[in-house]
Amino acid sequence: MKIICLRDKIIAATAVLFLIVVSGIAQLRVSENVPVGFYAKVLDQDGNPVTEARVTFDFIMSYMAENRTKTSEVVLQTCKRILMGTSR
């Protein structure tokens, strides 16, 4: 009976430890994804603004996620909507 209790305690402790580790990783992932603000300007060789240039990019949504590929539609400041495909 005592042996069974000890085994159960070990299993329970292992489970708790596992949850702590998983929780830690999840927190790490969250902390590495931050609100994005990216501001840019396009100029030609004479310093004149380049208007109506088409801008595209991949966006990595989730650092450390096993599957980093995600496609999402987001609202941008200087345009209406854009469909972004992400890489990896």
Added chain:
Amino acid sequence: MQTDSDGNFALTGITGYAIDKISILKKGYELSPKAQRSFVFGLKADYKPNPGSPVIFKMWKMVGKEPLVGGAWQGKVFCDSRTNRFSLVSGSPADLEIACTRTPLNYERTNGPSFTYKFVISVIGGGVQPTADEFTHLAPNGGYSPSVTIERKPGDPGWRAGVDQEFYVKTAEGHYGRISVTWDAGHRPQPTVLLWDSSINPSGSRNLER
């Protein structure tokens, strides 16, 4: 997404880790090949948002491509100061000279810089000048010297085991062009490896768009 009337664009209102492989396209323009294409916001961030100080992307407004001629070479060169002669334009008389020197010739590899080197490039009857221009689509009018020397010794800031440099050139005929050169000065044992690639506008125009 498109740039606005001031050439601006912005990305806000989302959460994530990084922008990767940014691409900016407009007909008649070319994005700088030296433009930073990735920006990290999360861990190891290399970009801090600042609407008042936007990232500047440079584009070259093309004036029109012209037929360029040139040459390319890849091979081994001895780095004992001997002069190597080439032709900037394939099939034409030799007008490009490159001499490489490494001291000591045979060195012991260490963790840090372990030899001095000298790279001399000359255009016979013409001129050459190094450039770090973002675009090399328009050769400068002046500023050419018969030869350019790049010499680095251990302890020099920016020492690296070789040369990776672009130059503008002007031939004896007055034709403008560019040449990119890579010399692996550290190759052991010598001879070392040299690569170059040139583009010359035979019309006499300074336009080097390709």
